[in-house]
Amino acid sequence: MTSLLCPVKVTRNEVFCHTNCLMNCASSAEGNIVMSSHSVTSRTLVQIVEELESEEEEVIKFACRDITSTTNVRELLTELNERNSHLVILELLYLLKRLDLIKKYYNMSKVEVERQLKRQSKVISDYRYIMIELSEQVEERELDSLMFLLKNYLRNGAKLKNKTFLSLIVELEKNQLVTPNNLEILENMFQTIHRVDLNKRIVKFQQKENAVCVGGPYVNALPASASSFARMTSSMNPQLTISTMKEATPVQETLIQIADHEERYPVRRDHRGFCVIIDCVGNDADMLTALFNSLHFEVMCQLYKRVDEVKDILQDVAHMEQLRHHDIFACVIISRGNADSLFCLDGDLPGLSLDRIRSTFTGQSCPNLRGKPKLFFIQNYLVSDTEEENGVEVDGPKDCAASRPQIQNYSQIPNEADIFWSHCRVNELELQKSSGSPSLYLRSLRDLLDEKKSRKDLLDIHTELSRIIYAKKSGASLQLKHTLTKKLFLHPA
Template sequence: MAVPEQFQLHAINEIAEALSSNERSRLFYLCESLDTDHSVACMKEMLRSKVTHHQNAHLFLAQLMFCLGRLDILRKVCKVSRDDLERTRQMVPSFRVLMAELSEELDTGDLDNVKFLLTCKLSREKLEKSKSFLDIIVELEKLDSVSPERLDVVEECLRNIGRIDLVKKLTTYKNSARAPEQQRNLSLQQPRRISHVTQERCMGVSPRLGACVQPRSESGPDCYKFNTNPRGHCVIIDCVGNDGEKLEQTFKALHFSVDLHQYLSSDEVFSALNMILDKMEQLRNDSFVCCIISRGTESQLLGTDSTGYGFSINEVRRLFNANRCPSLAGKPKLFFIQRYNVPKLSLHPRMNPDDEHLETDGCDGAVTAAIPMDADVFWSHCWTDERQLEEEEHSSVYVNALTNALRKAQNRKIKIDDIQMEVNNVVFEHSRSNPQANYHLDVKHTLRRDLYLQ
């Protein structure tokens, strides 16, 4: 039965007044509107344009409320029950429904990590203006980097920040969207036989990991060159004294030259890093690894000092960017940091802590325009409370998971991001089982190719 237009207009007015600013932004996206003014007045105008001319206007409006999770509006304003609505044909584009759902699932930390991963695709200004995942998706859609058929960028971001639950949602959508097309094509194709082994190799399935691992191409353009002897240089700074030797053994087994420094003060850490920086200019290895184990705060590491200057976590990364260390331009730079959190102190940082995100613009002539200054970085930062150190013979869950995953990966040709995914799983499971001894992870990268540590 047709719903009177006057009722539709009344419903639109009530809905626009009842929605929050965040809900209005999501509704504009669901309605495929590019309008940047998400005010109540603009919302009413947009809905009048989109809804009143729709063939099933009332049900379309009800579906929009269902997508927002506003069941109260669905019942009181639209006069439609959830059961009735679930029996109707989907009128809101499923791709946009999915993106809106993913946006609601991502917290502030996840959003910051996604922004970090996209510093090579979107300008700093656009990333700073993006207040939600949907804002980022809109910018990517404008670049034609994301669409219902192009979801690789979204999947890679979700995988790299450890949100495998959302990757599964994305995979379900892709499979459901692909099924009708495959069914249409099936009748047009001649039947052919593909062995189980060939299928497994083509899809890159690793039965032992249960994850997607692309077969390695030794000389392919999508892989970093990694065949010098030694493979690269690894510096390990262990200011706690528990796990540095474990890391040293692991990276030596991976054919890295290794410098292990233990029980350094902040001043000594600063000196050691600068000595390594000078040393890197003389080496011509294929990669660089920096591992640090120390007490610290969110932005500073302390060394063995309980108070004092400390040194900026972000500056550690910037010391070895392509601008300060041209010999590492275009080569992978890996950072693994285990921080034991201490209460916030009135620290006077030796180096000014900069923005949390990697800068990919603004590099000077020391770096070629083709390679952003902070490209080719893999950043894995784990922290837990310093009370963990009070345990007898304490050993970091994160470092143990990392060294175990690296050793297992040595003969299995696994990419660094899949190695990190295995670490994430161990750390998350430990934290779930031991809420009193939580570990937290911040993983992000600007790698431009696949990296295999072999």
């Protein structure tokens, strides 16, 4: 008995559709394998790094400053890969516009990458994106101009290890002069070099951010990126996300920190300043040298000099090239004198004019100190025949007026910013009363500046100094004149 088989008729269109379906499924499966992979092999990372240019490596390190403190690119990518943060590597390659590497190692097109990154919150901050974009548009001659304008804010003057815009931004970040919420200095610099287009980019970015601050100032890997990294790791380690966000600085506190920092002179911990001490009396040099050494100043100390010698010393210091590497200049002079001059060892007129001391270190006479605070502390022991018998010191308490010498006012400080002039005058007889003892003014100044826990700015310290001097009723007259434009803290935060 023969069975009859009825063949099923399949049309050509049905075969075509079935084949396409299988191909699409295979393609989709392959795509899922690529995107579901949480990491790439170490060999692949090595291959990616080998294909990067040095400029691209710098961009990667800059972009990841908020994510990791690692500065070696291979180690950096390995660290991200071990965190199962393969999307960060993908985002970095997209940021570099290295679509060839994305295609080669991830088998993804530009559209697919953009779609994937759109679904996943960006880890690299918008601030870093815009800085990288600006770096691509700043020409070399414009970079030279920016470095010249900002040299007083850089730790090594205008010298950078890598002469690039991003390395300049890193230096400004280290001094906390540039943060995601404070780009005013760049805005002004671009305006100065006539790059109005870049100035407008920064203004637009700041308006978009609307002064929203997340975390603290950017120095290496800081909590500023905590929320970004929390988004990246939330699916892998929820507990890490919670602890990281707890460590982030509150928005209100951060805004206060940044607002306060904007008013400060930049002061580094090392090579903080240069100090010249000229003691023509011989009581205070060792104490002052120890003080300024403890404040990380480089100190030059000179004893028992005549007027001409002091003039030469001050001129030589004003022309020292190394001043450009220091943030602060301090000059302390202890001498006998009158209301307008110091006699040094000469003992009589004309002496060394106080105006001459100040003018030696103006921005015009000493360009290496331009824009930097210049501090003068003068202890003047007034010889008896130069005292004035009338006139009241207006900045001292009334109950002390009768107990101290009354001195006529001296000439005004130059019409130039960044000068701090503290002048203590007391009768020469004080030297005979306490021979070999440091002056009350300088001893009290030492104690206040050495009080590291106080963290007061210099003007507040001088207010306290005035209170101490006048409370002692020692006959001393203390006068302050300054043109500081910012707060000055000799102990950096």
